[in-house]
Structures are given as structure tokens and as C-alpha cells.
Amino acid sequence: xxxxxxxxxxxAELAEGLAEVxxxxxxxxxIRPAGGMEDGSVxxxxxxxxxxxxxxxxxxxxxxxxxLGSGYxxxxxxxxxxxxxxxxxxxxxxxxxxxxxxxxxxxANVGMDLRGVxxxxxxxxxxxxxxxxxxxxxxx
Numbered sequence: 466x467x468x469x470x471x472x473x474x475x476x477a478e479l480a481e482g483l484a485e486v487x488x489x490x491x492x493x494x495x496i497r498p499a500g501g502m503e504d505g506s507v508x509x510x511x512x513x514x515x516x517x518x519x520x521x522x523x524x525x526x527x528x529x530x531x532x533l534g535s536g537y538x539x540x541x542x543x544x545x546x547x548x549x550x551x552x553x554x555x556x557x558x559x560x561x562x563x564x565x566x567x568x569x570x571x572x573a574n575v576g577m578d579l580r581g582v583x584x585x586x587x588x589x590x591x592x593x594x595x596x597x598x599x600x601x602x603x604x605x
Contacts, residue, residue: 467495467523467525468527469522469525469528469573470527470569472498472500472517473499473530473532473539474498474499474532474562475508475509476501476532477500477501477505480498480500480501483498486567487566492574497517498517499513500513509539509540518543518551522551526554526556527556528556529555529558530558530565540557554579556583558586558587560586560587560590564589564592565586565590568588
């Protein structure tokens with residue numbers, strides 16, 4: 466078993482695309498997209514998130530990542546409805562959506578426990594890419 470990943474997005478396509486990218490680097494991890502509304506419109510769905518949690522959590526826990534603040538609110542509601550031990554092993558993490566998802570997925574794929582996967586996702590908050598402006602002070 467491994468820690469699962471749930472990708473909460475307002476867009477089904479965004480969640481599915483990110484699951485595809487992360488899955489290329491973490492083929493042994495249950496990465497479940499939970500994007501958009503049931504009718505195909507933009508938004509976040511309590512039911513889609515709840516279903517994704519159940520599919521991703523094989524007993525080792527699941528990490529939920531979200532794209533925007535209202536996605537967090539819907540994810541938080543879904544987690545609040547969990548019962549028993551599952552409520553303790555499903556964690557919402559505040560991290561950059563794409564880099565956090567990839568980092569968390571790789572950590573889960575190499576067998577890290579829930580704390581390790583959360584740590585990997587959180588490290589994405591301060592990861593430096595190859596370049597670009599990192600501060601408005603750099604603009605002069």
C-alpha cells in the first residue's frame with residue numbers, strides 16, 4: 466500500500482492532466498483527480514472529492530491538494546465527513562498545485578509514509594526552479 470493523492474481542482478481537465486503528469490513519475494500511487502462539477506461545469510464537487518478520497522486511501526492515508534481557496538473549502542468539508550481512523554489519515558496540504566502534486570506523488574511512490582509525503586509536498590512551497598523573477602525587488 467502507498468499514500469494516495471487527491472487532486473482537487475475547479476477544472477476536470479486540469480485535475481486529470483495533473484494526475485496524468487504525476488502518474489508518469491509515480492506509477493504505483495493512486496492519484497485521483499477530483500475536478501469540476503458533475504454536469505461538466507467549473508467548480509468543486511463534494512461528491513467527486515469524497516469518491517476520490519475513498520479511491521485513493523488504501524489504508525496508508527491520502528494527501529489532498531487543491532488549486533484555489535474555494536477548492537480548499539470543499540475539500541475541508543469532505544474531510545470533515547470522514548469517520549474513524551480515516552479522518553486522521555487524510556490531510557489537506559497547502560502547496561503549489563502542480564509542483565506539490567508531483568513531489569508528493571514521487572514521495573509516495575518511493576514508499577514514504579503519510580508524514581513523508583506531506584513533507585515532500587510542503588517542500589514544494591520553497592523549491593526554486595531554473596529561473597525567472599522571484600521577487601518584485603528584482604524588477605528594479
